[in-house]
Amino acid sequence: MQNKLMNNVQSDENARPCGLTPKGLERQRRILDAAREVFLEQGYDNASINDIMCRAGGSLSTLYRLFGSKLGLFEAMMMQTSNRVFAAFEAVECAAKRGDSPEQALKRYGHLLLERVLSPEAIGLYRLVSMDCSSEREHIQSLFYAQGPKRINEKLSAYLQRQVEQGIMNIRDTETAAFQFMEMVKGNFQLRALMGVSISKEEQDRAVDQAIELFLYGAMAC
Missing domain, CATH: 1.10.10.60 (Homeodomain-like)
Structure with a gap:
């Protein structure tokens, strides 16, 4: 199918x-x-x-x-929505081609991540999937994971792997590291958005900056 x-x-x-x-x-x-x-x-x-x-x-x-x-x-609706909502993460690949520093690339990724995952459409889909009780629950959740979190994680993971290959970063598992950075950026924002709690631009900026500091402190090669 x-x-x-x-x-x-x-x-x-x-x-x-x-x-x-x-x-x-x-x-x-x-x-x-x-x-x-x-x-x-x-x-x-x-x-x-x-x-x-x-x-x-x-x-x-x-x-x-x-x-x-x-x-x-x-399934078709999820794929179309994913294409529209997450296609912008191609910008992470463009950043590498432009020669942006890791800090610049991660900042772009972090702000884009929050913009997308906190959008009303993304929150609505997350709520739909997490509360589904149908007989298709397992399939629907698997589809959401593949078209959402896994898909955007692959973009950052590929970028980090290139940084490792160029000797800029020292990371054992870039796929896990990408998820870790993503979770540091999101923090409790997604949960708050699900509960209807507003999140200020200042909070988002602060979260992205701190996630970058924490991530690069242990990821930069000596």
């Missing part, structure tokens, strides 16, 4: 999924937008396919032809 969806769902703003006409592409977009609204409002288990199609317009046969099932629609 996932390979089929990857071929059918846009990977970026300019890509055209294989086999879809402009009209079909617009139909797909409407269905995915409606699905995102309904899933975030009602959760996966309570979301109604009929409700989604009422909002999107069109027939159930179109939905099943494009996505196969309710779970297939959810």
